[in-house]
Amino acid sequence: MLKILFNRLEQGYRTNNYPKEKITLFPRYRGLPSIHQDAPDDLARQCAAACPQDAIDADRKVIDMGRCIFCGTCERLSKGKFVSFTGNFEISVSEKKHLITDGTLPSLAEHSKKHFKKLFGRSLQLRQVSAAGCNACEADLNVLATPFFDLARFGINFVASPRHADAIVVTGPISRNMKTALLQTYEATPSPKVVIAVGSCAITGGPFRGSGEVTEGLDTLLPVDLFIPGCPPHPMTNLHALLRFFK
Amino acid sequence: MKTGFLQIRHSRPVDRNRIPDLSFDEFRKQAMEIVKNKGKVVHFFAYEENKAIRLMAVLRTDHLLHVAGCKAPESYPSMSRECEPFHMFEREIAEQYGIRPEGHPWLRMVRYHPNCQDRPDVFGNDYTKDIPGNYDYYSVQGEEIHEVAVGPVHAGVIEPGHFRFNCIGERVLNLEIQLGYQHRGVENLLQTADPKRLPILAENIAGDTTIGHALCMAQAMEAIAGMETDQGAGIIRTIALELERLANHTGDLGALSGDVAFLPPANYCGRMRGDFLNLSLLICGNRFGKGLVRPGGVRFSIDGEMNKNLINRLGELKNQMINVIDLLLISTPSVRSRFEDCGKVGKTDAEYLGLVGPAGRASGIPYDVRRVFPTEQYGKLNIPEHAEHTGDVYARAKIRADEVIQSIDIILSLLTGPIASKEVPAAVPALQPSAFAVSLNEAWRGEVSHCLLTDADGRILRYKVKDPSFHNWNGLSMALRNTGISDFPLNNKSFNLSYCGFDL
Ligand code: SF4
């Protein structure tokens, strides 16, 4: 018993105060890209050619954040002159086309449909479906339940049954072998329901695009309401998206 | 003893013309001889070259690796009956290339996909059906027997898989595990995708083993491209692999605690796992270490300030971990009584199944790649031999807890000041033609290994990936035998195997 108390004291209070207080991540974290429109065209083309995800459109000087895995290759190659990554983790959008960005994003709160806020603003139950992918997206959703993030304080929880859920949160590129199970989970969730795509895999197939075994975008199967980009999205990106979209 | 297999070293280039090309009968005979003399299976796979299908095996004996190949017959007498660790590999070859191992004890699909050769399907599956249906599970007959089916979608935020229990009352007689839901066609992509995508694919085979798989790819490519890495890169890679181990072991200790409803350590470990992940973020900008390791070295150095920061944070976490581990594994009798004697896998069974990593060490098999086939800095670190002998949940937890402290000490011993490494070129290196390399690393679940074969033009002919989970899933089934079904979550967590690493 004494040891329980001792550990409790040593561990202290760890929950963050976001969104009331800003959080700064470590400097090497790669968040929202800034794309420097004045960069030479051939530098942009060089970056586009080197991008492992073919996420850069060199002519329009935009990045598709749905494809981007935030590897930082373009930033290194251009020494920050074409692309540099900011520490801004608030990068989710409600329409897929907004992921193709020149470095600016519309405010998520304005774009979220008002009736979702009204319906789910006080209590939101999420059913997560892991559909292929590498499991890192799931891991960084899972941590939202740990004391530092403490998602439950906002009335948001992950639940075991789709019957108890208001939204399904999908990760992974939806392998052929998971498609039926995913669609059945969607069917089993009562309406009105929200569909959230988390991670580059769920949004575009991510690193696995081009394999005949995966789906290149959850939106080809289901209507998606919220897109959270990243590989994986930082837990703060997930937290921001859930709070801004529903609260 | 001349075995006919060629002795090779890990992460070294091998001219493919030197690899013995045996008749199948000779190949089988030699392989059986090696495994009877305590040899273990590292790889057994098929590949296509000049329109012919060939088999290749990489085996290990004490500190030695052996390789040989042969032309694949249409079907062959299964080796699993004589050496169980071939079991999954034979099923995998049957699924990928349509070659039947005759007399295989349990010839069932592995990941549910058609073979790449347009051969008749060994399992008689109809792949126009989307879900792995058409599968006859092992069933136990009897009036009081009942079956419990779980998954693919599970109750928590975890990966999909199907578990089929045959029980009498609460007692599990047999657990059958059917995976494949996470199958993304990774090996196929590794052989066909634009080379610039390769390091990204390796990192995403299993996100919790990003560093383990990225290292295997980097070392295999460096071997075949004839590239040297500098010492700074070796140190940073070692630190990264240990951080990965720390984060995962800590998370699992917390989850084990949660599964026996002892909430304080569950929460503390959950938080501290995050802190370890954040140290990877500190080094390379990603919590899972993505973007750090590349063929040729690493992409980030550790400067003086970061070095201090890491030392401080690790020092603090070490004390906290010591106390939480004490609370969980030593001072709370109710936890011990739940962990001890639960889900036992004895040494004989573990040897028979060929378990690796912490699951093997918990059952008395001390094999640790860091000691036996050291890469990067491990040769200098004197990794001690370590094993527990009870093979239960407690032993698996204890091994993990010991490794947490060991990993912190390893990292601290490497953080002696700023660690610099040269810039890695963005492009993947050109590979030598007709070459072969096998790389191994002790990731947190055990032996990860990749094989890379190039053709006469230096293109990738075959890229074979093996996650330790490929060896260990049957260990979980074994642990559940005669165990209460309510202890499944606890046992599952004590192994915490990878679905995506297995499914590829
Ligand atoms: S950070 Fe994104 S856009 Fe830049 S190279 Fe990587 S994947 Fe491409």
Ligand code: SF4
């Ligand atoms: S988006 Fe990236 S992190 Fe998420 S599942 Fe896919 S590969 Fe893994």
